[in-house]
Amino acid sequence: MKNTIAERVADFLKDYPPFQFLSSSSLLKISGEVQVLYYEKDKPIFKEREKNTGVFYVVKDGAVRLYRTENQEPKIVDICDEGDLFGLRPLITKEDYELSASANEETILYGIPIELFLPIALEHKEVSNFLIASFASNVQDPYSLEESGKLFTEYSVERNSEIFDLQKAKYSKNILTCTPDTLIKVAASKMSHRNVGSIIVTEENKPKGIITNKDLRDKIATGAFQISDSVTKIMTRPVRCFHKDPTIAQAQLIMLKNDISHLCITEDGTPDSDLLGLITEHDIVVSFANNPVVLMKEVKLAKRTKRLRNVRLKVSQLLKKYLSQNLPLSQILNILNEINYAITVRVIELALKKMDVSPPCKFAWLALGSQGRKEQLLLTDQDHAIVFENVAPEDYEATQNYFIKLARHITRALHKIGYDYCPADMMASNPRWCQSLQEWKNQYDIWIKDPTPESQLLSAIFFDYSYVYGDTELVTSLSDNILDTLDQNNMFYRVMAKDAIRSPSPLGFFRQFLVEEDGEHKDFFDIKSRALMPLIDAARVLSLHHKLRNINNTAARFERLAEIETNNKEIYESCSYAFKALLKFRTKQGILHGDSGRFIELATLSKAEKLKLKRCFKPIQDIQEILTVRYQLK
Template identity: 85%
Template structure:
């Protein structure tokens, strides 16, 4: 007699990894022993430090939030949707839970018995690899990954470093520090006493410089300075910083990109906040090959644009592999954007070599739009700008001409790499977007004080910028000017908020998708305009209103807003999750159809995929309602 319930469970599981790798009889054997569990919204599934359950879980319907408690507050690590697996620690390490999980909404969960599943997993390499990848992407202690190598004996850590480079990097919290007026002799004695190769120079607990054994060798042993001099005479500055909990790959990439051997960990990833820890090159596990680092080395060694294009194509393959492994979008963005930025920097360096003379003054190259927000995963068009230092009026035209020529060479190189020219010509090769600092300040002042539909479109793009190459102080001065102008013109926030709610709900009255009514994409769903942009626009106006610096990423903006506004914490966290889910969906569609992923043919989607999309739309409604009330837009 057939077990129809088991068959239904098997039909569901076979649509998702790792169960899709199993033979029908093995899957049916598992499905017959699955526990079907119901949880009301906010009901706990397991808690931190709970004794491990004899099963791991798959979301059948609804959604589950996975979080850890920090300072008595929940910090979301992930939100699992239909088909996602969670609670893998008992399977991988046989340890108790280090995270908590609860129903984010009314949910039905499948519990998979570990004793039954484990022998089947060991017999299928694809299943083992997927589970290791899923666990490695969220594990907090990199050393617990050693257990996974013992459990899944067919799985080789060395051969699969693309997964393990996403583990968290360990860093020292017991940092040796000194003040800027400390003598070199005292600092050296401290280093000798602690038997360490560096000492961080701090002022009011913020890192301002670092001294290493190399500094003592190159600047003291040579006689250039005396040991009675203060450490600020020989320290390396500014220090390179990153926020807490970087992955091994992130730490390696930043060190390699900036040619440093030490990375300071601070509260917000900048030297403007308290020092929390220090990562040294010695701390980074480099005993296995690391594909992102290898790619970054290729970029730095590239002598021709063709070599950069080869790297960019490899990055695309790496992206697909990470998506197939179901790794978190935030991790993928962090790693791939480091490589994409390195490509842009190298393209500029090669372009400067083609110029007949050095730059006539200081300048900075800015990335705009999705690249400025560090949300660019697929090949898209270029959006960039140049800001150069103020020069005498009689030198302005010649100075601008120099940088426009540089921009044309650079944008041509980026085009060859695979980044199309911007159709609207929003590139540094356009004289409108290649200006002095004072001219840029005037431009932003006009956009803020006298907004119009055209300027509103431009300002939406140009408010999402990030530094790529050149002089950082020019970018800081520009940001200061923009925030000062906004302070004097708070009504501009209302204009931006109104623009952020202009796109209606992606669903019609009968909860059907709103699709394009004409043109080349008739009956297609525009995921960029109808789903991603409302979240991007909302995050922008709210982060500007809070004067957030150094956070351009949409998901990161919402996460920071959740910390600042506890009463709206749930809305912001859901928006962060929804944005990452939508971006991942668009990226997968783009890879599948070899395009930008913007327009989606709904007929090609499964019912489960459509449900996942619709769940994200509630966050759009909630944030637009918040903007409407806050800025009195009714």
């Protein structure tokens, strides 16, 4: 007799990772054990520091907010909606929940027992790969921006455009072994002589136990056992085994799940068959030849632009992989922007070596626009500027010419790497955007005190700058001057706010998508101007009003605003989530169609994708209402 409920569950799950990688029979088996759970709005699902329930969740309908408590206040770190998976990491690592989860609206969840899912997952390479990506890219919380310094781990890698952790794991066949009656001191001497960290205890070539340096430290050095005892006294048993030819992801997942650093390879994957080899944690690390850390080192060692271009191509491959694994956008942005900034720094260093003389004075290179906001994922055009130290009037022209020449070297190199020249020439090679500190101050004063349509357009780019290279004091001085000038010209906030609400609404009266009415992109949806820019513009004006420093990323700006204006906390947090979801969606579309992802053909989207897009539009209306009231725009 057919299980119609299981079939309906399977029909839903098959469209989402990692279930899309499962065979029909495996998926139906899991679906037959799924718990269908209903939660009213704000009802908790689990809480921080609670023991995990042995079940992870997939959102069927509705939405779930994940948050942590800071200073007795909840801080949202992500919102999961249809098809999103959460609550998995604590089950794999056998830890308590690090985040709380509750229904953001009326929600239906599918609860999946990990004990049923994990054995099936280990038999599917793509699923193993997904599980690694879902929790191993970050040692603490995979959603938190504050963890960006811990994102460069051994677990995220791309090699020659292949998904490297789906390749076979290399293992040592020259294994150090001993028999059960061997004395501990003899086994330790063998390990020392071979300079290895483990020895396998075998009987008739079948693994019976393992001794590692940790065993010698914890059991011998402490005096718990004597070196004259046999190895059976301190060996760990039974040993964890796997059949031959595991993938890197499978080997790594087993080590993480069982908290071990050595994995025996046997004929049939059990301790009852012949020992074939040994995989160590070190072997896994060595296998990752092109992880983000290695790419950063490659950038620093690069002597030519061609090598930097190769790194940037690998970054593009990493982006595709991270998106396919559904990693949180905050992770992706942090990893890729660190590498992109390192590439720019190296380009500047190489360009300086091409100059005949050293710089005549201190200077700083500024990234503008999306790169300045650290939101650049796809290769786009260049937007940058140079600010140099004030010099005597008679030296100004020669100083500016020096830095324009330097900028031309840099822009040419960036173009070779893959960044197009800016069509509007908003680059440091343009004398207008290569000026002394005082000239830049004068320029911003004009924009703020006497706003024009051109200055409003430029403010969307030049008020989102970030330091890349050179003297930080120049940038600090420029920022101080901008904030001081804004203090004396509050009407400029109103001008910026009015511009921020001018962007067309994403939806019509009947909640249909508003599309382009004519031109090359007729009937396409402009996700940049109708969805992303209203959030970017709103975050900018509110951040300037609150004098937020060194926070240029739109999502991060909203998160900081949520801390400052607690009465609007929910709206700001929703804006942060919506922006990340929209940017991720645009990036995926750009990769899929080989363009910027700005214009979307709605007919190509699934019902679920359209629903996710529409969920992101409500915060746009809310934030524009805040701007309208605060700056009296009506």
